Amino acid sequence: MPIQTELPSLPAGPRRRAAAPATTPPEIAARALLAHERLCRAYGCPIAYFHALAPLDELVSSLLSHRTRNADSARAFRTLRERFPSWEAVRDAPVGEVQEAIRAATWPEAKAPALQRTLRAVTERRGALDLDHLAAMAPAEADAWLQSLPGVGPKTAAAVLSFSVLRRRALPVDSHHHRVAVRLGLIPAGLPVGPSHRVLEAMLPPGWDAQQVYDNHEVMMLHGQRCCFFHGPACGRCVVLDLCPTGQERVGGAAPGRDGTGRAAVPDGGGEAAG
Ligand code: SF4
Secondary structure, three states: OOOOOOOOOOOOOOOOEOOOOOOOOHHHHHHHHHHHHHHHHHHOOOOOOOOOOOHHHHHHHHHHHOOOOHHHHHHHHHHHHHHOOOHHHHHHOOHHHHHHHOOOOOOHHHHHHHHHHHHHHHHHHHOOOOOHHHHHOOHHHHHHHHHOOOOOOHHHHHHHHHHOOOOOOOOOOOHHHHHHHHHOOOOOOEOOHHHHHHHHHHOOOOOOOHHHHHHHHHHHHHHHHHOOOOOOOOHHHOOOHHHOHHHHHHOOOOOOOOOOOOOOOOOOOOOOOOO
């Protein structure tokens, strides 16, 4: 689908908790695509996948990563792999041993029993501890199956489908991605991260492949890490300032008329917890 270059109007979203919109207004979908194109130029799409894990490994990795810095959740994952010979051993171990192995992650006392519950549920439903059957499912069906597991929400399910070797079309939304989407007026400010998955994915062209959807997540996340900071977003050097109602409000409507060809010369904020 061609990217529209005509700028949509910039209504600010409501500030209170909001329900998911039933459909995406065309001007919002156009803004989402134009922002995607600008951010892809800035951050260099296609973006290489950072993982090539088996689906079950990715599920464990994703469960550990909630509200945890990337480096810390990676350390917790590595330690689990080193201390236990298999995920079956993690599932059946005394919970305190799992908790100790993942102490680099946030809330190990909650994540250890939750991880074991999820692994037990996979075993009960599959008759074995593996997720190989997901490869034969349509993305929506696989997403629903994953989200039926205890402790698995839309972000974890999408991470398994997109980031693992399955490489399926799915859009994870972390806290950086969500913040940028809210500020761009793509979703209402009060729409929580969970329900925002369906809304943001519905804005993407149905013909996009898994790499393009992955790129969309990555560039929105990178922009949140490197420019659209939680405190003090750097609107003055933002490549989507002219599309952004929040940025327009912050700079007093003085849009610089970017053509979107410049890279965002921003410090590397990678490793920030994304939730
Ligand atoms: S203009 Fe400002 S608020 Fe809008 S996306 Fe850019 S950095 Fe974020």
